Amino acid sequence: MVLGLTACGTESQHTISYVSGERVNVADRDCVAVYTQYTNGSDETAIPADYVTVKAFQNGVEILVLYQQVKNHGYIQCDSSVQSGVTADVVWLFQLNDDSTVSVEFSDGTKVEIPLSEK
Numbered sequence: 597m598v599l600g601l602t603a604c605g606t607e608s609q610h611t612i613s614y615v616s617g618e619r620v621n622v623a624d625r626d627c628v629a630v631y632t633q634y635t636n637g638s639d640e641t642a643i644p645a646d647y648v649t650v651k652a653f654q655n656g657v658e659i660l661v662l663y664q665q666v667k668n669h670g671y672i673q674c675d676s677s678v679q680s681g682v683t684a685d686v687v688w689l690f691q692l693n694d695d696s697t698v699s700v701e702f703s704d705g706t707k708v709e710i711p712l713s714e715k
Contacts, residue, residue: 609637610647612702615685617710622664622689628652628698628710629668630688636678644686645674649703652690659698662689 615631622629630652634644645663652659663675671687678684690698698710 610642610644611635611637612644612648612650612686612704614700614702614706614708617698617700617708619692619712620668620689622662622668625662626692627662627689628692628712629671630690630700630710631669631671632686632688633683634678634686635683636680639680641677641679643675643677644684649701650674650688651701652688653699653701654693654696656699657693659693660691662691664689 611634613633615633617628617630620627620629630650632650634648636642652661661674664673668687668689671685674686674688676686678686692698692712695713697712700708700710
């Protein structure tokens with residue numbers, strides 16, 4: 597029973613908030629960058645992608661997340677380690693299928709849309 601309570605408690609120790617999103621080119625791939633702030637409130641070093649979920653969709657279908665070890669505007673990649681008690685700027689990269697709007701869903705229930713084409 598203690599394990600169940602511990603597992604439930606750890607999820608809230610890792611938080612994420614949306615900052616912005618933009619179209620970028622990474623390693624010759626057309627992508628959308630989703631910029632976030634991640635806080636590791638646990639007692640251990642953690643990888644954001646292991647504790648929070650960010651999913652991106654185009655036309656209602658999930659698009660591929662890319663793990664590239666590059667900094668984008670000073671943001672670290674989502675599979676980089678963050679020490680306990682630190683809030684870090686984290687980018688999530690997704691490979692685009694086309695020019696349609698990207699819908700992003702976060703594990704905390706937040707949903708945002710990132711338009712790609714200029715109007």
